[in-house]
Amino acid sequence: MHRQDRKEGSIVDALDLDTPALYVDLDVLERNIARMQEQCRAWGVALRPHVKTHKIPEIAKLQLEAGAIGITVAKLGEAEVLPGDDVLVAYPLLKPKLPRLRALAKKRRVKVAVDSVDVARDVHGKGIETLVEIDVGVGRTGAQSPEQAVEIAQACSDFQGIFYWPSWLDEAGFRAACVKIDAVLDALSASGFEARIVSGGSTPGAAKTPLIPRTTEIRPGTYVFYDASSLAAQVCVEADCALRVLTTVVSTAVPGQCVIDAGSKTFSSDQTVGAGTFGHFIGRAWTMRKLNEEHGYVEIPGPAHVGEKVWVVPSHCCATVNLHDEIWYGRRGRVEGSWKVAARGKVR
Amino acid sequence: MHRQDRKEGSIVDALDLDTPALYVDLDVLERNIARMQEQCRAWGVALRPHVKTHKIPEIAKLQLEAGAIGITVAKLGEAEVLPGDDVLVAYPLLKPKLPRLRALAKKRRVKVAVDSVDVARDVHGKGIETLVEIDVGVGRTGAQSPEQAVEIAQACSDFQGIFYWPSWLDEAGFRAACVKIDAVLDALSASGFEARIVSGGSTPGAAKTPLIPRTTEIRPGTYVFYDASSLAAQVCVEADCALRVLTTVVSTAVPGQCVIDAGSKTFSSDQTVGAGTFGHFIGRAWTMRKLNEEHGYVEIPGPAHVGEKVWVVPSHCCATVNLHDEIWYGRRGRVEGSWKVAARGKVR
Numbered sequence A, B: 001m002h003r004q005d006r007k008e009g010s011i012v013d014a015l016d017l018d019t020p021a022l023y024v025d026l027d028v029l030e031r032n033i034a035r036m037q038e039q040c041r042a043w044g045v046a047l048r049p050h051v052k053t054h055k056i057p058e059i060a061k062l063q064l065e066a067g068a069i070g071i072t073v074a075k076l077g078e079a080e081v082l083p084g085d086d087v088l089v090a091y092p093l094l095k096p097k098l099p100r101l102r103a104l105a106k107k108r109r110v111k112v113a114v115d116s117v118d119v120a121r122d123v124h125g126k127g128i129e130t131l132v133e134i135d136v137g138v139g140r141t142g143a144q145s146p147e148q149a150v151e152i153a154q155a156c157s158d159f160q161g162i163f164y165w166p167s168w169l170d171e172a173g174f175r176a177a178c179v180k181i182d183a184v185l186d187a188l189s190a191s192g193f194e195a196r197i198v199s200g201g202s203t204p205g206a207a208k209t210p211l212i213p214r215t216t217e218i219r220p221g222t223y224v225f226y227d228a229s230s231l232a233a234q235v236c237v238e239a240d241c242a243l244r245v246l247t248t249v250v251s252t253a254v255p256g257q258c259v260i261d262a263g264s265k266t267f268s269s270d271q272t273v274g275a276g277t278f279g280h281f282i283g284r285a286w287t288m289r290k291l292n293e294e295h296g297y298v299e300i301p302g303p304a305h306v307g308e309k310v311w312v313v314p315s316h317c318c319a320t321v322n323l324h325d326e327i328w329y330g331r332r333g334r335v336e337g338s339w340k341v342a343a344r345g346k347v348r
Helices: A026-043 A057-066 A095-107 A117-122 A146-155 A171-190 A206-211 A228-232 A317-321 B026-043 B057-065 B095-107 B117-122 B146-155 B171-190 B206-211 B228-232 B317-321
Strands: A021-025 A071-073 A086-089 A109-114 A128-134 A159-164 A197-200 A243-251 A257-260 A287-291 A296-299 A309-313 A326-330 A337-340 B021-025 B071-073 B086-089 B109-114 B128-134 B159-164 B197-201 B217-219 B243-251 B257-260 B287-291 B296-299 B309-313 B326-330 B337-340
Touching: A021 A026, A026 A057, A026 A206, A026 A326, A057 A071, A095 A109, A095 A128, A117 A146, A128 A146, A128 A171, A146 A171, A159 A171, A171 A206, A243 A317, B021 B026, B026 B057, B026 B206, B026 B326, B057 B071, B095 B109, B095 B128, B117 B146, B128 B146, B128 B171, B146 B171, B159 B171, B171 B206, B243 B317
Parallel strands: A021 A326, A071 A086, A086 A109, A109 A128, A128 A159, A159 A197, B021 B326, B071 B086, B086 B109, B109 B128, B128 B159, B159 B197, B197 B217
Antiparallel strands: A021 A243, A243 A257, A243 A309, A257 A296, A287 A296, A326 A337, B021 B243, B243 B257, B243 B309, B257 B296, B287 B296, B326 B337
């Protein structure tokens, strides 16, 4: 299963890894996967994880083995290298991508979310099903009204249901979203369209799934690793953060500050949602105030030492993983091997 | 020289590229390289470009052929795959990296910037020279006083000069930096250290190089491509922007907005410095207000059409390039081939 298992004589203590290095704790990863699966069962929805978070075939396999009904991707390039017999492309796919979509549909069951009549009309082919995307208040993509949703459904060659993205909506936002979803489902039903699938999503909104009771499946991604943004939003606790970045203090020249050897090319420039900082330090009351490409500017209340190794939970795990070709994994601080981030950079 | 030259029957019009796609205009690239080289000659300084911007061996070769005295890198992993007989590692290199630094020094002339006595003491070996980094007001790394600079120089085994990073300092900042540099050079001289090299840097500060007259070389990176941040700062004009991202409008569902198929996994999350937006559209009065991983939220004053292709100059070219395995290049909108971004992801 693993690309590279540990060989005799190689590094076994994660703290000995050359830095910066991404490390996944397998105990935590497996627990996160099992828990979300259990919760989905309790909520009465299926789990179709968004694999853009990790882009690693071995992790997708763990999710599928735990009971996920398939995978969600944003781009075809991700689906082409990640496993799962049932693939939802959660993205408006235009004509030039259709040959690849049809090739995918020859081997796997394929669904595409569409939000316009034109795209709905274009996306057809053997084994290609469509979900109509509904904007539930985020303002990114999706039909704006029940009437629009019906029009798009009428243009679909194989309508299967609807799709919504709750992003970081709060409880009031979820309740408003539910009203919209119900109105859309009623309008569709009145026009003869029965939505077999009502696909919701996102890790921060997962626990609010019961607030939209007609949801049949959700598409969280981040929950495999969680991150500093999940932590700041109290979606998880520190012990749930499976992905950590090992870094080294490289400069303490400026008083009250140290600089670590990881910047936006290691973490991404994404801020910790709501906090405005750039990650969470394990076991230290340090604050990452700013990033350059290869430097993290850390505000420190006490001393720091050049050469000191520190663990950081990144602000946004999906963006961090996508910067790296490989990720180490192991248990209890030991390194057991590394995974290739197979779908890294697959933006097409 | 090029990894993949265009084959008969392949795409020739850049607008036919599958999106999102990075494209470099060679005419503009070559002009940018030639111009910066000329300007450095006029300012009486050598040019040692920071190759973290492009991470592409073929572009480094063009810079060296145009007269660059060597290359600047942040990480050893970059130096290991990019050409240049004279390599400055503009980064505090700690002990665990020394074996790789020494291996590099066997084949190429190597300099390292150091900002602490400990690191200066550790970084020694045949062919390894050191520059003492001075903080000229940016507050990232570097000695804080002339006294500290002298202490660090005393710990160097092969002191060659000093190093400063002006980042985005304005003219007043440069004048203050000059006072600091002069004080450091005088203190070093009084202690018997003659700085043969005074290494400055950065594209936004390049034109202010004469304000620090004892500078002997500069290390700009961005100038090969420029970007929307350079444009907003009036460091260049639109025609100088050699790197552009071809994107497609994928949704117009939300009124007053369109969504393009490129988000932070294509551009990075870096904002356009000073503007707070996320890139510059060519030929359209559109504003990129927000990015998700694969979606760009664009404010549009008039209509946009699903399927419409649009060119975007990214906010920060260095961060954008580092997300991609390959970049297309050509002239006058034609595609001539692609380069592998050989040092992509080399954060160690």
